[in-house]
Amino acid sequence: MKKILLATAALSLMAGAVLAQDKTKACFVYVGPIGDGGWTYQHHQGLMAVEAEFGDKVETAYQENVPEGADAERVLTQMALSGCDIIFTTSFGYMDATNAVAAKFPDVKFEHATGFKRDTPNVSTYNARFYEGRAVMGTIAGRMTKSNKIGYIGSFPIPEVIQGINASFIHAKKVNSDVTISVVWAYTWFDPAKEADAAKALIEQGVDVILAHTDSTAPLAEAAKTPGVIGFGQASDMEAYKPSPRVSSIIDNWAPYYIERVGAVIDGTWAQKDTWAGISGGEVLIGEITEAVPAEVKAEAEALAASIADGSYHPFTGPLNKQDGTPWLAEGVVANDGELAGLNFYVEGITGDIPK
Amino acid sequence: MMEFCGINPAVLVASLMVASVPILLAAIGELVVEKSGVLNLGVEGMMIMGAICGFITAVSTGSPLLGFLGGAAGGAVLSLMFAFLTQVLLANQVATGLALTLFGLGLSSLMGQGYNGIKPPLTEALNFGPLSDIPVLGRILFSHDWVVYASVAIIAAVWAVLKYTRTGLILRAVGENHDAAHALGYKVGLVRLLAILFGGALAGMGGAYLSLVRVPQWTDGITAGAGWIALAIVVFASWKPWRVLIGGYLFGGISVLQLNLQACGSRIPVEYLSMSPYLITILVLVIMSSGRGRAALNAPASLGQSFHASR
Amino acid sequence: MVTLEKRPSPSRFWSAATPVVAVALTMLAGGVMFALLGKNPAEAIRTIFWDPLFGEFAWYLRGQLLVKAGPLILIAIGLSLGFRAGIWNIGAEGQYIMGAIFGASVGLAVFPTDNRLIFPAMIIAGAFGGWLWGMIPAILKTRFNTNEILVSLMLVYVAEKILSKAALGFLRNPEGAGFPGSRNFNSYPAAANPELIAGTGMHWGVVMAFIAVIFAYILLQRHILGFQIKLAGQAPRAARFHGVNPQRMVVLCLGISGACAGLAGVFEVTGPAGQISIDFNVGYGFTAIIVAFLGRLNPVGILLAGLLMALTYIGGEMASTNLGLPAAAIQAFQGMLLFFLLAVDVMTNYRIRLFTKGAA
Structure with a gap:
């Protein structure tokens, strides 16, 4: 247990170091290639909408084809370490990895699509009806x-x-x-x-x-x-x-939600929630x-x-x-x-x- | 069970003929490659290169026919890399083939950026006039596009060439014993190069059939493992051309049939239905190979071995 | 004209130098590709090859290299024995899945009991599951002469369907609100396979991979069985004269490679992956075939090849996230690296001779 705590401390120290940057970094983990023309493609459209909305105030990064399980956990850790302020994990299978990594990086916000676990206050979940x-x-x-x-x-x-x-x-x-x-x-x-x-x-x-x-x-x-x-x-x-x-x-139109949540990080108003929007939310x-x-x-x-x-x-x-x-x-x-x-x-x- | 769960056998046969085209083309190409003593596990990579090259060619020229040529060219160019590595530099064939698949999947996705959501020009069914109105036979034999007929014709041609021509004899000689073939004065490297190119072109054409007719659109990873099935079909066929047709139609037929059984509300659990194409293929191979006892020994003797002319 | 001349024995110098040359050539060719994609080639190459080992976050990523390489090495070691004997198991992916399902089933069946024997029992079950799945092609081959390439490959797809059945049905987490996927072993300590030393990536599966390397090395160098395996592959007729029973060889090699893959599966599901899910398998069984051949079917070579593959995965991922390179470019880059490794390998066994036509 002690060892885990130590590792956690080391990880959060690293995470703290990057807070000083002024640009907000929004990161996305995709389960397929952008070229799938479907699920992942639509999430990527959301990323581009975030860029269009906030321009210079944000920086984005993404990773395609991330298998669920061990690989997801590594990619998430890497993203959190490299200074992402908010990370969207866009597949159900990332649920446990998202919560595990979120527990180690309390200052990074995590948004998990289509799941239901929110173990720590820095994890939100979202889905579409x-x-x-x-x-x-x-x-x-x-x-x-x-x-x-x-x-x-x-x-x-x-x-x-x-x-x-x-x-x-x-x-x-x-x-x-x-x-x-x-x-x-x-x-x-x-x-x-x-x-x-x-x-x-x-x-x-x-x-x-x-x-x-x-x-x-x-x-x-x-x-x-x-x-x-x-x-x-x-x-x-x-x-x-x-x-x-x-x-x-x-x-599937993820743009309104992504813009709202990245905006909340920029304003400092981000708080944990469970969103299940549908036609009304766009x-x-x-x-x-x-x-x-x-x-x-x-x-x-x-x-x-x-x-x-x-x-x-x-x-x-x-x-x-x-x-x-x-x-x-x-x-x-x-x-x-x-x-x-x-x-x-x-x-x-x-x-x-x-x-x- | 009315009319076997409402499934019309003529329609089922017509569907499986279409469904099997990509694996048939890739498998008969791979059969020729393996007959020459070369094992190219990169079928999946060559197929997907054919799928994207064919798609790009068809969309930019507006001609599906040119699309298939483009697809064949794409597959052949990639197979040329395999040929260079395995025939000139004598690299290990299994590993090179797998690397080819990895490379092909990556390169096709890079090339395909910007081709999402486009509809390619239509490949029409051939017009047989009144022939296609014959009951049952019309639907099975006279309702398809040209590639369906081409796939069968190519199998027939490969069979004839292997069996009756000098070219076939040389190809088999090279595959069975490359040292002896070399001693007889045949150019082992050249024969194998041509076989590999032929295999690449057909795999590419099979891939193009997916992106131009079966789906038809471009998405990353569109082949979804069809190249692996084609490899299995060659083994299933124990390197005999007509058995490729049997294997392809059997696998394609069961795949189509299981979906039809689902659609008509059959009581067989779905998960068993979805396993059935693989299990039945194994079962049929077991029956075929135990009956003869020698099917597995039909593999070309030099399969997978590098050839180096020491003199 | 350029021709190849066979060396009397493989060159020791080149067998060590080829990987270095190949990596250098890949950097050049890959650099050109990255430049064409509008990225800084030097930065991309550094991110892929240098950063995971010595960069800012190397303290974390070095451990992850082991996590990624562990199953690749373990499976490849098992496969290499069969490949040496001319037995073509290309269905390790299926054996990996079945190992995970068998192992996980044992653990989940006794949930939430706490007992020291649970984890070892799961490991045995996992090895058994992989072995069993490898025995199907073995028995079909020995009894009915059925080609093992086809059977082992087809069984991968069957195993995938069983996996989805497990994730959706018989192993589904009863507290998972109806979603697919089993309980997570990381929250069931008696059945978990955590990092042995936090932050190092070392878990029992990695330990097992190292043991397998040593074991295979001794087997091939010192043991009669190793000799028989090599003989069966190089000279099947001679092997028969030496009393090598080909049937026994098939059962043995498919059994060992199946068990190794099964072990990799159960270590992965109890540790890094954590749970059975529809997409639990990520192609380790297929990548391991490449690793086995890149390592020239030699245990030490496989160890290095596994680590190199893991490096390109992790470094490639970083390049993709940090520099915005498409994942496809990384795939193509990996393909290139393999091409160069395989191509340059020719120097080990052959000398390149330049001479004029007349001299031939």
């Missing part, structure tokens, strides 16, 4: 499907993806009681060719609206080959596939709904987005039952955030099992 966007896409899907079959391509069965499947289905069902959803798990974070095959398999099963939780344009390109099949942009706008098959999109953007969607459906989708944004409606509002028919939320009751964050069951009406 992507399911709000899914609710809007689900509405469009329910109205647009002619076969009454919509498809969802998932990566791994983690709570965020399950939120997305449930939110899409609930809102498709709300506008079209005949709708069913088929889920295909790719069991990989990244394999564009497999996404194309998954989309094709869904189309063969009669699905005519495809929602994807994976970030490549492969499902859209596959949809483009079959007339009448539509899909949505995911992570980025994917405007190359406008006006159809891409009829709208969910865009973190989840709904991409342009194209002319391929009838005007009344577009209006309906936009109205839903607006009601979510102003807080008058929550996508998980009862009455909702779990898949097995047992009640989950009573009439008018809204799911609480803790429950949503760890969501691990389907709502009633979805067939198939979540892989365990």
